[in-house]
Amino acid sequence: MQIFKAILYGPELPLAGAAVDANFSGDCLCIKARAITVACEQVTMSVGGFEHDEFYLHWYSPTGEAFSLKLMGKNDIAVVMDNAPSPLSQQFGKWHKRRLSIHLVWSSLATISAAFVLSFGFLWWHYDETVSWLANRVSIPQEEELGQSVLAQIEGDGDIVKEGLAVETIQNIGRQLTQNSRYHYHWLIKKDKAVNAFALPGGFVIINSGLIAKADNPDELAAVLAHEIQHVERRHALKNMINSLGWAAALMVVLGDVNAATAVIAHQLGNMYFSRDSEDEADRLGLQALVTAKIKPTGMVTLLQKLAKEPGANTPEWLSSHPDIAERITSVQKMLKEQPCEVCLPLVFDWQKVQQDKALAKAQS
Template identity: 45%
Template sequence: MVHAVPVLLFGPGLPHAGVATTCAINEHSISIASHQLAVPLSALKADIGGFDHDQLQLHWQSTAGVYMVIAGAPDAQKQLLGLLPAPLVAGLKGWRIATFSQKTVWNSLIYGAGLIVLLVCIGVWQYDRMLGWAANRVSIETEQKMGKAVLASYNRQQDIITSGAAVDFVKSVGNQLTQGSPYTYQWLVVKDDMVNAFAMPGGIVIVNTGLLKKAGNANEVAAVLAHEVQHVEQRHALKNMMHSAGVAAVVMLVLGDANAAMILIAHQVSTQFFSRQVEAEADLKGAQLLLKQHIQPNGMASFFKRLSKEEPKTGQVPEWLSSHPDTQHRIHLAEQFAKQHPCTDCKNLTWDIEAILANIQQPVQPNTETH
């Protein structure tokens, strides 16, 4: 019996945001009639993805390149899981075990004792003040240990590019932006077509190759990096993860137990959504950082404009834009800042985009380093 499931298809020649279609599954294969694709179940590989690391991703290799299918909705994912036989799909059994264990841990630790105790003890009206007080008492050394521990967990699921023009470019711009910082920054380029960049506590900044492909010039990348740097410098990333994990992680971090806190916080990697006030602060201080380093601050507004044009074409908001509300207002503020702070000695950064694109298109070598 054949069952049709709504999915998003990603692959060679397709939009970065994927194409909405349906797949048909029988006992031996999966087929996508709209793109004339038919794949034996034994050729599939199941991986974990998504903001909460509970998304089922099905990959397969063809002569044209690597394709990926994800469910179009939570109900569709349940349908996929019910139809796919675990013995035939590589990694599916491990996916089920990993997601089940993760849900069990978070349901028992975070949404149980952590959040309840936090609300009862300090009250909703005192929460932000308490969180800021606690974060300011976490040493940078502890924060960096936590970031490394979280990165080790994240790294197992990602293809990290370890060398080449793309890595050199990101490191060069990032190091220029963070001169004199108390943090020791680590800049990582991940082979992922999602247009996204995010910061981990302790100065670890992840840049997806999709962002490098989408950026129109080096100034736009610098503006995004300056924004993410400010999430680190202002400890937004640390505070946000502590907020999400609850009082247990707050206590562990204040006491310096980064490894135990990592268990509670690891699932927050790349899933952060900051408040409008926090995002506005990162925008403003990021623009100020660009001026300080004599880099033209026009990149943020132009990059937001570039991404905002994608929504009418695809019907979906690009990943980096989706976590940054009030786009038009923020474009206006970024343009206003540039007009009010003319910089006669600021320079436009340059990049070798052809070398960068060639670098990120090369196969990724297995990476065993997580530090």
């Protein structure tokens, strides 16, 4: 019986986990000290850590509680690979076939550097699935708690507007775009000249006053809101958080402690880069949300076109964090042409009055 050392994360355990000895018995994973026996066909594996050199095994208890087992070191990883029952060894085998030959993988486990290379190779194949798996372990209330905790840090810096005509206008537009959503949205304005907007995990959307000043009409602002809403609905912001924190800290969020994540998220706000696929998805679904709400969707094109003309030194933050602007404009124009919305109408607000809201005066002076 080959024993391997690991850190166990789960309900009623310390946030930092508990050191345990584990082994395989037949087709089961066993942790004797915790009276845990789980069939390996119910166990999934992933790679994580800031350096992507940490191996995890994940499973659910019969009552639906999530557990994760982090292998302690390279020797323990080798023991698991050598002794894993068929359900787990098949997962390892799939990894090997996609990245390297079985011979190279198993022989290279003898050195730390090779173990890192293999972890990195696995990451390329399984990374998105692992991030999604962990994000899905975070409940909506936990995600909202994380967003609220980050918001508290932002509010500590001041210059957050929660009421007034501009906020009311954003709330009205936002409600049209988020009907039947599983999230309870919060709409705020940050008094900042930078042309920017960002979404926090859990349904908190923050618009810089500089973006309100830049938009020519409420339809252009609605396009930005529709885009940011999709980052929330598709949990892009949460997944970015997991990317930044690494699996150990992200598991703390899963287990109910959001404090470890808050500082990192707050530091990143305004500079949160999403993948090209995420941006394409937010544009596509954001456009659909505008059409569903019967809001004239051309504001998405006109705002992007306007921002694209800004001199390089003055490139708006909202544009710089959303790359491939020309391709995005072309893609949105194509979608508008293929799916015209005859019943969509411009939003009716006194936009000049909104832009002149006294609550925004400090940022615009």
